[in-house]
Amino acid sequence: MLIPHPLLGLRDAQEFTYLGDARLIDRPDGMAEGAEAAFAEYVYLRDNPAGVHRELWFHEQGDRSWLIVTRDTVTHEILGAELARNVALAANGGEA
Amino acid sequence: MTDLTPITALGASAPADQHFGPLRISENADMALASLALRRAADMPAPMGLELPAPGKWSQGQGVAAFWTGPDQWMIEAETRATEDFAAELASHAPGCSITEQTDAWTVFEITSDRGDAPIRAMMEKLVNIDTGSFGPGSATRTGLHHLSVFLVRRAEDRLAVMTMRSMARDLWHVLQETARRLKGEPA
Numbered sequence: 403m404l405i406p407h408p409l410l411g412l413r414d415a416q417e418f419t420y421l422g423d424a425r426l427i428d429r430p431d432g433m434a435e436g437a438e439a440a441f442a443e444y445v446y447l448r449d450n451p452a453g454v455h456r457e458l459w460f461h462e463q464g465d466r467s468w469l470i471v472t473r474d475t476v477t478h479e480i481l482g483a484e485l486a487r488n489v490a491l492a493a494n495g496g497e498a
Numbered sequence: 499m500t501d502l503t504p505i506t507a508l509g510a511s512a513p514a515d516q517h518f519g520p521l522r523i524s525e526n527a528d529m530a531l532a533s534l535a536l537r538r539a540a541d542m543p544a545p546m547g548l549e550l551p552a553p554g555k556w557s558q559g560q561g562v563a564a565f566w567t568g569p570d571q572w573m574i575e576a577e578t579r580a581t582e583d584f585a586a587e588l589a590s591h592a593p594g595c596s597i598t599e600q601t602d603a604w605t606v607f608e609i610t611s612d613r614g615d616a617p618i619r620a621m622m623e624k625l626v627n628i629d630t631g632s633f634g635p636g637s638a639t640r641t642g643l644h645h646l647s648v649f650l651v652r653r654a655e656d657r658l659a660v661m662t663m664r665s666m667a668r669d670l671w672h673v674l675q676e677t678a679r680r681l682k683g684e685p686a
Binding site for chain 1: 553554566567568569627629632639640641642647
């Protein structure tokens with residue numbers, strides 16, 4: 403399996419480690435109202451789709467960047483990859 | 499003061515150097531290394547007149563060279579300066595950047611070929627899952643090699659540097675030696 407790294411091109415999936423659902427980057431605010439319920443959901447509840455899934459991969463034997471890879475869990479086809487950093491920055495309006 | 503005897507990463511008094519048909523593998527014990535990382539929203543520096551390379555690339559300046567190791571991060575190489583405080587000098591040329599000394603953390607093996615690029619490509623094809631066709635001179639990357647994490651730097655058509663953690667020097671040397679030995683009989 404090859405992963406299209408946004409900076410380095412096609413790279414062997416063996417260089418990467420897999421973390422899971424890309425929603426893990428949307429960590430709830432631990433100090434907010436209802437944080438306990440939000441964290442219970444964040445830690446334990448995952449969608450498990452048969453089809454297109456966005457997931458976090460770490461380029462461990464590479465440039466050590468986190469990627470969000472879009473993969474079809476039925477066919478294992480990789481549909482795209484983007485730097486998780488860019489996704490997180492865009493979600494926070496450019497604030498790190 | 500205690501009389502200490504310096505040894506190389508392979509435990510010898512002189513750097514290893516061996517020939518295998520068209521290939522020569524030699525330990526580069528004289529190279530100083532330092533990593534350079536940009537801080538957030540910092541401008542791109544040009545330490546010692548060096549143009550810091552793009553992702554996956556290596557570039558050479560006057561007596562120093564650099565390769566990309568990650569977003570906003572590079573490794574700077576300085577030939578023959580392993581015994582100097584190179585990181586301190588680099589820091590004076592790159593104000594505001596994060597510099598760390600790396601010289602003794604790595605061991606560098608230089609593979610050279612006297613028959614053009616074919617033996618170098620044959621070595622790479624045996625050892626790493628990197629597209630050798632697109633890994634031409636001026637390319638550099640980190641990848642896995644026999645479960646070791648290594649940096650590869652293609653310095654020229656006929657020259658490839660492989661570096662790994664110093665504590666893994668013997669393992670890498672063994673792998674390179676075995677592979678070069680097995681390739682020796684094959685037509686280049």
